[in-house]
Amino acid sequence: MMEKMIFGRYVPADSLVHKMDPRSKLTIIFLFVCVIFLANNWQTYAIIGIYTFFMIGLSRIPARFLYGGLKPVLWLVIFTFLLQIFFTREGTVLFHLGPLKIYEEGMKMGFYISFRFFFLILMTSLLTLTTTPIEITDGLETLLGPLKKVRFPVHEMALMMSISLRFIPTLMQETDKIMKAQIARGVEFASGPVKERIKAIIPLLIPLFVSSFKRAEELAIAMEARGYRGGEGRTKYRQLSWKMVDTLQLVFLAIITVLLILFRS
Amino acid sequence: MDISLSHVDYRYQANTPFERLAIQDVSIDIPSGTYLAIIGHTGSGKSTVLQHLNALLVPSEGTVAIGDKEIKAHQKNKDLRKVRQRVGIVFQFPEHQLFEETVEKDIIFGPMNFGVTEADAKKRARVALKQVGLAEEILEKSPFDLSGGQMRRVAIAGVLAMEPDVIVLDEPTAGLDPRGRKEIMDMFYQLHQERQLSTILVTHSMEDAARYADQIVIMQHGKVAKKGTPEEIFSSPGELVQMGLDVPEVVRFQLKLEEKWGMNFEQIYLSIEQLSSAFANKLKRGVRL
Numbered sequence: 001m002m003e004k005m006i007f008g009r010y011v012p013a014d015s016l017v018h019k020m021d022p023r024s025k026l027t028i029i030f031l032f033v034c035v036i037f038l039a040n041n042w043q044t045y046a047i048i049g050i051y052t053f054f055m056i057g058l059s060r061i062p063a064r065f066l067y068g069g070l071k072p073v074l075w076l077v078i079f080t081f082l083l084q085i086f087f088t089r090e091g092t093v094l095f096h097l098g099p100l101k102i103y104e105e106g107m108k109m110g111f112y113i114s115f116r117f118f119f120l121i122l123m124t125s126l127l128t129l130t131t132t133p134i135e136i137t138d139g140l141e142t143l144l145g146p147l148k149k150v151r152f153p154v155h156e157m158a159l160m161m162s163i164s165l166r167f168i169p170t171l172m173q174e175t176d177k178i179m180k181a182q183i184a185r186g187v188e189f190a191s192g193p194v195k196e197r198i199k200a201i202i203p204l205l206i207p208l209f210v211s212s213f214k215r216a217e218e219l220a221i222a223m224e225a226r227g228y229r230g231g232e233g234r235t236k237y238r239q240l241s242w243k244m245v246d247t248l249q250l251v252f253l254a255i256i257t258v259l260l261i262l263f264r265s
Numbered sequence: 266m267d268i269s270l271s272h273v274d275y276r277y278q279a280n281t282p283f284e285r286l287a288i289q290d291v292s293i294d295i296p297s298g299t300y301l302a303i304i305g306h307t308g309s310g311k312s313t314v315l316q317h318l319n320a321l322l323v324p325s326e327g328t329v330a331i332g333d334k335e336i337k338a339h340q341k342n343k344d345l346r347k348v349r350q351r352v353g354i355v356f357q358f359p360e361h362q363l364f365e366e367t368v369e370k371d372i373i374f375g376p377m378n379f380g381v382t383e384a385d386a387k388k389r390a391r392v393a394l395k396q397v398g399l400a401e402e403i404l405e406k407s408p409f410d411l412s413g414g415q416m417r418r419v420a421i422a423g424v425l426a427m428e429p430d431v432i433v434l435d436e437p438t439a440g441l442d443p444r445g446r447k448e449i450m451d452m453f454y455q456l457h458q459e460r461q462l463s464t465i466l467v468t469h470s471m472e473d474a475a476r477y478a479d480q481i482v483i484m485q486h487g488k489v490a491k492k493g494t495p496e497e498i499f500s501s502p503g504e505l506v507q508m509g510l511d512v513p514e515v516v517r518f519q520l521k522l523e524e525k526w527g528m529n530f531e532q533i534y535l536s537i538e539q540l541s542s543a544f545a546n547k548l549k550r551g552v553r554l
């Protein structure tokens with residue numbers, strides 16, 4: 001039931017994107033989120049689109065899997081699109097849809113915003129699909145390292161993040177298991193009146209909460225038993241290494257940025 | 266109610282990079298009233314097979330027939346609730362499914378979902394609680410205040426209270442103490458005897474499989490490696506060891522006897538009583554040690 005979920009999942013593969021240093025991947029994602037706002041006409045959106053799909057190609061994540069996993073999000077994208085075209089009232093009227101007037105500007109905004117949303121989702125999913133939670137955390141901790149000087153709890157943040165990422169699949173499995181147990185006891189999650197379906201959530205949520213709290217406690221005890229004392233003076237087993245690919249990828253994104261600036265209107 | 270699986274394949278996470286063929290070409294017949302044990306190494310697909318028995322999983326290939334309901338691959342299967350009402354399933358670590366405020370409410374949850382009235386369900390709860398060997402005082406307690414073993418029993422009572430025709434057990438006694446283990450297993454066996462309840466048991470205990478089952482299926486790497494009566498299954502210990510399994514202690518003992526003293530019993534005995542009387546007979550007839 002929860003099998004198709006792809007958020008927070010790592011898909012092992014032997015690809016250029018997998019080999020990249022998490023620091024460069026995180027930097028690229030951060031820059032991408034900024035750069036995407038440069039796009040404001042179809043040429044620039046096309047450039048962003050080509051870049052996104054090029055990166056997906058490089059990552060060797062099967063397109064069918066990505067599509068299956070992002071299907072629920074696609075509805076959100078379509079919803080955004082509809083919101084835009086119905087509620088923007090600028091430019092010339094393109095056509096009438098019953099009592100509604102569809103404006104040129106609304107159409108444009110609808111396309112642009114939903115595409116921007118879509119590309120952002122693709123790129124960020126790509127990050128978690130090709131990078132293990134540990135790598136993401138290590139990368140983030142190093143990148144945010146300077147903030148330690150102003151007493152920002154970088155290590156704790158990174159730890160919290162890696163724990164949450166690590167437990168997403170576990171939680172999914174658990175959800176699946178408890179759902180099955182309750183379905184066997186006559187609960188209907190997928191059909192029936194809405195009111196019944198909302199009530200059906202309770203036999204699922206309570207056991208999930210109970211087991212999550214139990215797991216958190218066990219984890220805390222296990223960490224203490226192994227002498228965890230926070231980030232002070234902690235060394236790392238895995239060393240991050242910046243490679244040629246990483247530099248090239250950053251240069252590539254720089255070129256894309258220049259192209260965007262040239263083509264934007 | 267007869268259940269049969271014919272040529273069933275199941276793929277977890279089909280169409281993703283994590284796709285995994287968990288069971289392959291599994292055919293098993295379970296006529297009404299059978300006590301079937303499924304044994305096999307960890308990861309061999311036992312739990313996956315079980316979940317087909319009440320349509321929690323729909324086969325990727327093949328057909329599952331539960332009573333007169335056929336569940337086929339590649340089609341929409343509706344009305345599965347009726348099936349689920351008649352096939353009760355006790356999962357591995359069933360205590361994780363408890364959620365209500367009181368034990369009583371949790372036990373009547375299943376029956377009431379299937380349309381039993383509250384008064385009736387409460388009666389059933391009392392009966393079920395007795396069957397699993399718990400005292401009635403517990404009914405008003407919160408299930409989360411119980412010990413692990415008690416929680417397990419409450420969860421089992423919740424399934425029994427649905428009064429199914431078929432009961433499916435996925436290692437129901439894993440993690441219980443030896444006495445609790447025997448109590449629970451004996452209780453299921455008694456139900457099976459009294460009500461002709463079809464029982465399907467997944468177990469890692471060869472002793473339980475030998476003691477209770479009429480039929481045994483061995484799973485290996487997602488396929489049915491062997492089927493037969495306990496006598497047939499346990500008469501070739503070499504094969505079992507190869508599959509990462511073992512024979513019951515009695516059988517091991519008999520083999521040791523044969524090896525050490527060159528005795529030859531005509532058959533495999535699955536209980537210590539049978540073995541000792543056969544042994545005594547031999548001694549009477551004057552076999553020299």
Ligand SMILES: Nc1ncnc2c1ncn2[C@@H]1O[C@H](COP(=O)(O)OP(=O)(O)OP(=O)(O)O)[C@@H](O)[C@H]1O
Nearest residue numbers: 277278285287305306307308309310311312313314
């Ligand atoms: N939700 C799932 N997603 C992907 N693969 C799964 C899932 N559940 C089980 N599997 C795989 O299917 C195979 C069979 O699993 P199954 O749970 O049926 O084994 P089992 O015989 O019950 O093992 P055990 O004795 O440990 O309970 C295993 O290799 C397992 O990794």
Ligand SMILES: [Mg+2]
Nearest residue numbers: 311312357435
């Ligand atoms: Mg199992």
